[in-house]
Amino acid sequence: MAHVDKQMISFFVTTNCNLDCVYCYTNKKDGTHKNQTLDFDFAKAAIDDYFGTSYAKHIRFQGAGEPTTNIDLVKKILTYAKSLTHEEVTSEIQTNACFSIDVAKWIAKNIDNIWASCDGLPSIQNHNRPFLSGGGSSDVFERNIKYLVTNAKKMVGIRCTITGAxxxxQKECIDYYHSLGIKYVWVDPIFPKVGELEGENTLDLMVFAKEFLDAVKHAESLGIEYGSILTCNFDRSCNYACRACLPVPHVTTDGYISACDMALYGNDKDHMNLFYYGRWNRDSKTIEYDSEKITYLRSRTVANIKHCNSCPAKHNCCGYCPGEVLNETHDYFGRKRQVCPAIRWLFTNMTNKQKKYTYTHP
Ligand code: SF4
Ligand code: SF4
Ligand code: SF4
Known part of the structure; x- marks a missing residue:
């Protein structure tokens, strides 16, 4: 499946988190969005609207912090979604997997797709992803992953940030995931946080691409699927890079409907403003949608992105992740220049089999 096929409603459950990752992209460190929790009435209205207009009955729990720090709200939202669909709803979570064993048991039993963030070998995980209270998170992470791999109702995968470390x-990290019983891994080269400039926190993406392809071959030999944000639409020919261009809803803690995982706070009114296409009205208990923004978001087809017109990978990239592009260039149709040679090189050098993914990018 291609990344653009991932259609669902996402809930940014809370801004609270029990970790203190060195690269956290959620503005957690500047304290401007402390202790925000999604309004349950807003979540219900968003589900009503989405299920009323979409064939997809898939719900997802995400940031801005760690969703399991408010597991009661996750349970309430899932129960409500099930009540509307005769239990047919499917669910997904992106989590740091550093929770109690009781939470692990509930997730294993109730969530279909479990994506756990991990940066590889314990020494890197402990450095990059320490607990807020101090100390490395690797031991708790490993305990929970082993439990989930054995007991999950459907699947457990890893989402890994690639840094200089x-x-x-990447091959050694794959061996580590294999030792935990993992079969699905997606990696993303580190990208600048919202508000940072293009070039900050970035890697040489050709170095990444070459190491990545070696890692794909190694993963294949172990029966593991290994994908990256650069290759996430290689699976099939597309016109859009992401669901952000359709758009589908991401329900924020501060009362907005966002199109993108990187657009977390509608109240910030920054250069990501384009992605907020709905607003919760607490008085009327309804969501007001901005039809002009929806039309504009939909206009980012690959045919409308000039610099992609003669690219051989154009229908399997479609202008790349619009969230990163908008953040780093302040232009929805802009170009994140350093990704293009890496995407084209990978598109040319990967086999058709290596371009196929069972589960879409988390
Ligand atoms: S787990 Fe996510 S939200 Fe929490 S500190 Fe790490 S990157 Fe930030
Ligand atoms: S960050 Fe990129 S890939 Fe993720 S939802 Fe936003 S636009 Fe899509
Ligand atoms: S690789 Fe670059 S030029 Fe080619 S489709 Fe992607 S963004 Fe456009």
Whole structure:
């Protein structure tokens, strides 16, 4: 499946998190969005609207912080979604997997697709992803992953951030995931946080691409699917890069409907403003949608992106992740220049089999 096929309603459950990752993209460190929790009435209205207009009955729990720090709200939202669909709803979570064993048991039993964030070998995980209270998170992470791999109702995968610390040891990290029983891994080269400039926190993406392809071959030999944000639409020919261009709803803690995982706070009124296409009205208990923004978001087809017109990968990239592009260029149709040679090189050098993914990018 291609990334653009991932259609669902996402809930940014809470801004609270029990970790203190060195690259956290959620503005957690500046404290401007502390202790925000999604309004349950807003979540219900968003589900009513989405299920009323979409064939997809898939719900997802995400940031801005760690969703399991408010597991009661996750349970309430899932129960409500099930009540509307005769239990047919499917569910997904992106989590740091550093929770109690009781939470692990509930997730294993109730969530279909479990994506756990991990940066590879315990030494890197402990450095990059320590607990807020201090100390490495690797031991708790490993305990929970082993439990989930054995007991999950459907699947458990890893979402890994690639930095200078792990770009050259992707194969060793795959061996580690294999030892935990993992079969699905997606990696993303680190990208600048919202508000940072293009170039900050970035890697040499050709170095990444070459190491990545070696890692794909190694993963294949172990029966593991290994994908990256650069290859996430290689699976099939598309016109859009992401669901952000359709758009589908991401329900924020501050009362907005966002199109993108990177657009977390509608109240910030920054250069990501384009992605907020709905607003919760607490008085009327309804969501007001901005039809002009929806039309504009939909206009980012690959045919409308000039610099992609003669690219050989154009129908399997479609202008790349619009969230990163808008953040780093302030232009929805802009170009994140350093990704293009890496995407084209991978598109040319990967086999058709290596371009196929069972589960879409988390
Ligand atoms: S787990 Fe996510 S939200 Fe929490 S500190 Fe790490 S990157 Fe930030
Ligand atoms: S960050 Fe990129 S890939 Fe993710 S939802 Fe936003 S536009 Fe899509
Ligand atoms: S690789 Fe670059 S030029 Fe080619 S489709 Fe992607 S963004 Fe456009």
């Amino acid at each position: 792990n770009v050259n040891i």
